[in-house]
Amino acid sequence: xxxxxxxxxxxxxxxxxxxxxxxxxxxxxxxxxxxxxxxxxxxxxxxxxxxxxxxxxxxxxxxxxxxxxxxxxxxxxxxxxxxxxxxxxxxxxxxxxxxxxxxxxxxxxxxxxxxxxxxxxxxxxxxxxxxxxxxxxxxxxxxxxxxxxxxxxxxxxxxxxxxxxxxxxxxxx
Numbered sequence: 023x024x025x026x027x028x029x030x031x032x033x034x035x036x037x038x039x040x041x042x043x044x045x046x047x048x049x050x051x052x053x054x055x056x057x058x059x060x061x062x063x064x065x066x067x068x069x070x071x072x073x074x075x076x077x078x079x080x081x082x083x084x085x086x087x088x089x090x091x092x093x094x095x096x097x098x099x100x101x102x103x104x105x106x107x108x109x110x111x112x113x114x115x116x117x118x119x120x121x122x123x124x125x126x127x128x129x130x131x132x133x134x135x136x137x138x139x140x141x142x143x144x145x146x147x148x149x150x151x152x153x154x155x156x157x158x159x160x161x162x163x164x165x166x167x168x169x170x171x172x173x174x175x176x177x178x179x180x181x182x183x184x185x186x187x188x189x190x191x192x193x194x195x
Contacts, residue, residue, distance in 0.1 A: 023068045040074040085117045086138040092131040158184035
């Protein structure tokens with residue numbers, strides 16, 4: 023399906039507020055209610071609109087902490103868990119009371135406690151693409167890089183071919 027300017031504008035409006043009515047969208051875009059309805063139904067039928075959702079604010083009056091902990095297994099009972107190294111995790115804890123921190127300290131080896139002073143919502147997309155330059159061909163790439171460690175230095179490559187060519191050039195020298 024080819025999306026035209028109005029389809030893209032409808033998608034943008036619905037992504038900002040999925041509760042807009044056909045009439046409200048029509049007023050904003052200068053289209054009739056029926057035209058908006060038929061376009062939205064077509065977008066749904068084509069699978070471009072797969073559902074409508076809500077955005078939940080995670081703001082809370084409870085204290086929030088990020089904890090750097092050491093654990094042999096994935097920690098349990100946290101709102102968010104990120105593995106940041108071998109047996110190292112960064113976890114988000116929303117504390118019901120001061121005893122919550124104590125309970126975590128008894129259960130896990132807590133290396134650092136970072137209290138959250140203030141929460142801000144961001145307009146940055148959920149996924150931000152980060153580019154890198156291939157250490158063999160110099161091409162800028164955005165996908166997950168292929169990595170290779172040589173003499174305590176980490177090299178990044180855009181594809182398996184560049185990785186293989188790099189290995190060959192370093193084995194022959």
